[in-house]
Every structure is written in structure tokens, then in C-alpha cells.
Amino acid sequence: MAGTYTDIIEIAAPRSARAGEQVNVGVRVKNLLGYAFYIAVTAMFDSTRVPLSPGYASVGGGETHSFDGPFSMPERKVTVWAYSWYWDGSKWVEDDKDYVLIDLAELVPEFSQFVIADYSVV
Numbered sequence: 001m002a003g004t005y006t007d008i009i010e011i012a013a014p015r016s017a018r019a020g021e022q023v024n025v026g027v028r029v030k031n032l033l034g035y036a037f038y039i040a041v042t043a044m045f046d047s048t049r050v051p052l053s054p055g056y057a058s059v060g061g062g063e064t065h066s067f068d069g070p071f072s073m074p075e076r077k078v079t080v081w082a083y084s085w086y087w088d089g090s091k092w093v094e095d096d097k098d099y100v101l102i103d104l105a106e107l108v109p110e111f112s113q114f115v116i117a118d119y120s121v122v
Helices: none
Strands: 006-014 022-033 037-045 048-050 055-060 064-072 079-089 092-104
Touching: 006 079, 006 092, 022 037, 022 079, 022 092, 037 064, 048 064, 055 064
Parallel strands: none
Antiparallel strands: 006 022, 022 064, 037 048, 037 055, 037 079, 079 092
């Protein structure tokens, strides 16, 4: 669902990640109006903020801008929320929000190196 001024059109993130792995999140936001204004995006899961760059940008009318940043995957699946904001001249106003789910990837042990070199029947 789009906001009044902005529309989060995509949150790019992997479907799953291993615990401790660096996960990159990209949020694409479209300016819905016919003139340029400042847009910012914040992202978070639980109470952890995902640092996105740039902090804010002047986005032309009808244009789309990307905000990107990494975080370290915790030992559980997460819901990453993204929020778009516009500058009204005196304060940032929340306008749109969306989310993406990232599952915790299971570690698969590698047994390809396991060789039985010698055995005896007892």
C-alpha cells in the first residue's frame, strides 16, 4: 500500500541467511508527486536498526531512489520493516511501510570429506 507522497516499491533481501552472515537490504522508494522533495528510509527488525545509505535524498517527481545497508543475521528468522519518510519543511513525516521475511538458513554438514579408511568386523 502506497503512502501519500512515497511508495516503497521493493525491499530486496535474501530469503534466508545463516546466523552471523552479513545480510544486505535494499529499499527502493518512488516519489509519487510531480516535484522533488527529500525522502528518507529507515529499516529495522525487533529493536535493531539497519543502517541505510544514503541517510536521505532529494528525489525528483516520479523518480525512484534506492537506500541500502547491511546487518548481521541473528540466530532466528526476522521480519525487516522499512519505513519511508518525507520532509515537510520542519520535520520528517512517516508515509509508507512494508516488510520482508528472512528465514534462518540451516547449516548442512558436509560429509563429502568423510572416508572410512579401515574397519574390522568384530
